[in-house]
Amino acid sequence: MAFATEEQIRDARRILVLGVPGAGKTTAAQRLAQLLGIRGVDFDTDIRWVDGESQPWTLRPLEDVQAGTRAIVADEQWVLAGISASVRELVYAHTDLIIYLDYADHVTLYRVLSRTIRRTLTKEKCCNGNVETVRKAFQPESILVWWWKARPKNRARAAQCLLDPALPPTVVCTRPRELEQIAQVLAARVEHTTRDIKTSR
Incomplete structure (x- = not known):
């Protein structure tokens, strides 16, 4: 599907939020989930990483990641922040709307730093109880390196979502205010539903 229409945004029940590190995927997903009164899921915290207190910075086995993802997408309503390549097709198949946060590099880099x-x-704990350190920040697999590598890949993937009719409806936000506009559309749906419920009583 190309650009999502306002109707497709309004009717979305299963929403996937994507973007490079620092784009604000988790914050956006939490906000939209709270707005809609549905489950919000952070891929890194809830699915991808083992508990940091028992096994620091250890990825779950692939079969566990896939099983956890299947359990999430089987629900009728959710907002999911982030995915990995290993479950991309699985999640896409259950997604009503993709929101790509494609903010300027200086914005996301500042946020990551x-x-x-x-x-x-x-x-502060992150990614299911893990803790970042100065040493880790400068290792080859650090979040800063990942940010640098992810930029071109994410932009290419966002373009693919907009052009491929087999993929879910997609909105690419290049500025935070565009995400705010999506939130307003969804808020209008909630308000309309609430009004209908009150009227029917």
Whole structure:
């Protein structure tokens, strides 16, 4: 499907939020899930990583990731932040709407740097109880390296979603205010549904 229509956005029950590190996928998904009153899922925290207190920075086995993903997408309503290549087709097959957060590089890089510094200083937990460190921030598999590598791949994938009729309806947000417009469309749906329920009583 190409660009999602307003009707497709309004009617979406299973929403996938994608983007590079620092785009705000988790925050956006949590906000939309709360707005709609449905389940919000963060792929890294809820599916991808083993509990950081028992096995720091350890990925779950592929079969566990796939099983966890199947359990999520089997539900009728959800907002999911992020996926990995191993479950992409599985999630796409159950998705009503893809929201790609494709903000300018300087925006996402600033967010990644700020978040990494904050987490390092405060020992704030992320990715299912893991803790970032200064040493990890400069390793080959660090979030900064991942951000750099993910940029062109994510933009190419967003373009593919807009052009491939076999993929779910897609909205590409290049500015935060465009995400706000999507939230307003969904909020109108909630308000309309609530009004209908009150009227029917």
